[in-house]
Amino acid sequence: MSSKARRIRNAPGELRVLLSRCDQPGPDGVQVSPGLLPYVDMVLGKNPDIFKLIKILNEQFFGGGVRGYTYVRSNRRKDCFSYTNFTTKIVYLQEFLFSAGLCRSVLVRKLLHEMIHAFLDTSGADRNENSEHGPIFKKEVTRINRLLGCDLMDDSDVSWDRLRVLNLDKLFICNKCGKKVFRVLSRPPGPDDFYPWYESHRERCGGAFILRLNGVV
Known part of the structure; x- marks a missing residue:
């Protein structure tokens, strides 16, 4: 039996995550880009080594350019998946991202999202434009999307049923x-x-925030 097969058999708590790691919709309609699968593999399990993943992502996508930032798992906020504080140079990853009921591709995408913010900040980018997901941020997202063959901003891999509990x-x-x-x-x-x-955002964009529940207006 291969090591992968043994891992699947011995990790029933991760079964739902593993089933979501294919290129076809899983039990919750989740579809994960093949480009993300190697990184999803690295963060399966109850207490994944996110620092190993961060180091690899930093080297592969940012040339080691994300420097001086600390990454923490947090329960401090319930209004976002993750966020970056430029002042304290801390990237917060919400604890529910590590739940076995939520596909780990969400964790990988959100981590890359925040690393883009940190990379731009380290590079001296305008913090307002960076935090507002302005052109400089979108340019980096497009670059990484092309490398991974996915859309980092696509939340179709989110199990909204799981989040409804929270x-x-x-x-x-x-x-x-x-x-x-x-x-x-x-x-x-x-x-x-x-x-x-x-x-x-109000001054620079002026748009209205529209509620979408499970992707439906």
Whole structure:
């Protein structure tokens, strides 16, 4: 029996994740890009070594250019999958990303997403444009998408049924720039939420956040 077969047989808690690692829709309709599969393989299990993955992603996609940032698993916020704090140079990965019920391709995509932010910040990019997913951010996303043959911003691999248990099933998308915000609340982001990016987004984009529940307006 191969080592891979033994791993599958001995890891029943990861069965749902493993079934989602094919190029056809899995039990939840999840479809994972083949370009992501080698990295998904690295973060299976209850306590994956994300630092090994971070090192590989940094070398392969950023030439080792992501420097000075710390990565932590966190339960501090429930309104996003992950986020980067430029001031403290910390990348936060929400604890639910490590759940066996959520396909690990989500973790890989979100990690790459935040590493793009960190890479641009390390490179001296404008922080407002970076945090707002402006042209410099989108250019990096396009570059990595071409290398992986996938779309880092595509959330079709998210099991919304799983997130509904955590009440994180309210997805708002700006109708102008496409910015995504995940919330536990059913009202759109506003000035009273104290989002550091809100005023800048309102001035530079001016779009409205529309609620999409399980991908349906």
